[in-house]
Structure formats: structure tokens, C-alpha cells
Amino acid sequence: MHIGPLKVKLQLFCGDAVAMGPGKADLLDVIAREQSIKGAARALGMSYRRTWLLVDEMNRCFHERLVETLSGGGRERGARLTECGRTVLSAYRALEAEVGVVGDGTAYRALVQVMLDQPKPARTAVIEAED
Amino acid sequence: MHIGPLKVKLQLFCGDAVAMGPGKADLLDVIAREQSIKGAARALGMSYRRTWLLVDEMNRCFHERLVETLSGGGRERGARLTECGRTVLSAYRALEAEVGVVGDGTAYRALVQVMLDQPKPARTAVIEAED
Numbered sequence A, B: 001m002h003i004g005p006l007k008v009k010l011q012l013f014c015g016d017a018v019a020m021g022p023g024k025a026d027l028l029d030v031i032a033r034e035q036s037i038k039g040a041a042r043a044l045g046m047s048y049r050r051t052w053l054l055v056d057e058m059n060r061c062f063h064e065r066l067v068e069t070l071s072g073g074g075r076e077r078g079a080r081l082t083e084c085g086r087t088v089l090s091a092y093r094a095l096e097a098e099v100g101v102v103g104d105g106t107a108y109r110a111l112v113q114v115m116l117d118q119p120k121p122a123r124t125a126v127i128e129a130e131d
Helices: A022-034 A038-043 A048-060 A085-105 A104-114 B020-036 B037-046 B046-059 B083-104 B106-114
Strands: A007-013 A017-020 A067-071 A079-083 B004-012 B017-020 B067-071 B077-079
Touching: A007 A022, A007 A085, A017 A022, A017 A048, A022 A038, A022 A048, A022 A079, A022 A085, A038 A048, A038 A079, A048 A067, A079 A085, A085 A104, A085 B083, A085 B106, A104 B083, B004 B020, B004 B083, B004 B106, B017 B020, B017 B046, B020 B037, B020 B077, B020 B083, B037 B046, B037 B077, B046 B067, B077 B083, B083 B106
Parallel strands: none
Antiparallel strands: A007 A017, A007 B004, A067 A079, B004 B017, B067 B077
């Protein structure tokens, strides 16, 4: 998430696994839209294998799975977010929104105020001896 | 920065350069303590070259440099934070503290409530065909 020049990365860890983060939240958004893991993979330019593994990792980090696949023979094929999946996604987006208010705060303004738009050029590659 | 299972990374970008982030803030802390770039490099287990380059990158991102080196012949050798450096460091820490309050919020609690402490074991590596 970007707040002006500030990049904020929120990752929820379940042991060593990332249960939810920017990429997984975007993936949930796309699965909800595409109603299919294959469609989400295509939309995100990722392999089906990688996409499936990300979904599987998320699913294993919560009491209930976030994405359920529908393998029946009728029209109900593909994937969709469970109620838990929708809850987690909206809570993650709410968390981002809560963090986003720092952009209105004094600390953020103090930093941005003294920062340049672009770094000054590096001097010729001489590392100064110090002490 | 960690808030329970939530990892928060705050990076302030100046163009493509990271003007301030977790590693650079820690480096400023250590330089303030060691009063020397060489001492900070030693304390952090980094090469002097890498440490100097990080300092140089920070210095070039702000209207005034954050760290000044003292190369005089007397007791005043080493490095120290400038007033701008102290301002930037304390504003960055304040920003972290502001973000930290999300740990008391409903979104954070909603996420943690449905998450497991450890992921469920992965099934034998079979990727389910979906559609």
C-alpha cells in the first residue's frame, strides 16, 4: 500500500507462513471476481500451480478455508470465497485503511517535509575514510 | 516492526531510493550510539563499504544530510547524527508508533481471531484440478 512516498507492507504471519499480505489479498479479490483459481491465475499472469499453492497456504492458516473450489459437474464449477474468506479480506483492507490515516499525521508530514523528491546524485564512487 | 503476528514494514521512498526504512532507522540508532560509521558497521556485522553506502544514500535523500562525519585530527573523529538526522529518526519512530495502534483495533482482532497459530500441514503434494 502506498501513502504518497510511503510504502506500507502489512503481512500477517501464521508461524513461518504469510497468512495474509498484499499479494494474497489481491489474489482473493481476483478470485472473487473471476470465480475461478484458473481465471485468477490467468488474470494475474501467474501459473496455475503457483496460484493454487498460494490459495492452499492461505487456507491452511485459518480455522476455516478462505477459498473453496467447486468441482461438481453442473454450472457450479470454479472457486469462490467462503464467508471466512470474505471476513479476512475485508478485515485486511480495513487494517490497511486504519494504517492509512498516518498519512494525515504529524510524523508523516515531518518526514515528507524534509525529504527531497529525488536523491541528490551520488558523488564519484569514493568512500570516505572516517576514522 | 512486529505487532503480534503482524509484520509492518514502513519504507519512505525518494524516487527509487529508500530514504528511510527499518534497516536505515536501526543504522541511525547504532551510529548515534557508536558515534562512528566504522563502529556501527562492526556492531551490525556489515562491511564498512555497505554501511557507508547506506549512510550516503540516506544523506542524499533529504534537504540536509542525516549523518555527518568528523575527520578532524582531534578528539572529534567519527560520525554523528545531525539535527535533521535526529528529526527524521524520531519522526520515523513516531510513525511506527502511530501505526502500532492498529493492534488495538477491530480489524486486527478480527484477523487474529480466525487465524491459527501454525498452518495446518500441507497435504501430499497434489494440486487439485479445479475447472
